[in-house]
């Protein structure tokens with residue numbers, strides 16, 4: 001008859017041990033969540049997009065200059081300010097063109113097999129007398145296991161080509177490549193067939209002096225239809241795409 005109280009004691013003991021373990025697990029989960037807080041040095045991966053600040057490159061900035069508040073050349077603007085209050089301005093070559101200079105590399109892993117379009121938030125620091133087709137382009141190329149998703153050959157997308165757009169004294173975007181297709185000069189979107197889990201190296205080099213890049217975005221091309229996006233000259237991608245398509249914002 002003395003066994004029953006002993007069993008009761010044992011079960012009670014196990015109950016409290018069990019509760020204790022559960023609390024510890026919750027505490028560990030909380031610590032892990034804190035450690036996973038994003039920083040602006042991260043590439044932000046969505047289900048169907050990849051976005052990052054140009055400043056996160058591990059390459060030497062060369063003739064690219066970081067513009068931040070307090071710099072007299074920092075563009076505040078009237079709309080959405082530069083994300084994370086910073087961007088890179090290319091200071092080499094001239095306002096029209098020049099060789100691919102100061103290459104900046106970015107390595108990312110594709111989150112989902114799909115077609116992705118490249119766009120960048122871009123600003124042209126034009127003087128009053130300068131035409132709107134100046135200070136508006138960079139060179140881009142991509143390395144990795146991919147094929148071209150539109151009219152350009154894969155080889156074209158693997159080598160430096162002009163990537164341009166409009167952001168006339170305000171934040172706009174670079175949205176089109178310029179390259180030959182069957183002997184003709186073609187200016188249209190750059191679309192890449194990327195594979196989930198593959199690592200890609202994206203390279204942006206300076207072309208026209210003054211071209212300023214706030215952030216770089218690859219988004220699944222089908223979103224243009226499903227979200228009803230209009231991506232054309234002068235579009236500010238920060239306002240045209242949903243807010244979560246911007247880089248992590250860190251105060």
Ligand SMILES: [Ca+2]
Nearest residue numbers: 083086087214
């Ligand atoms: Ca930025």
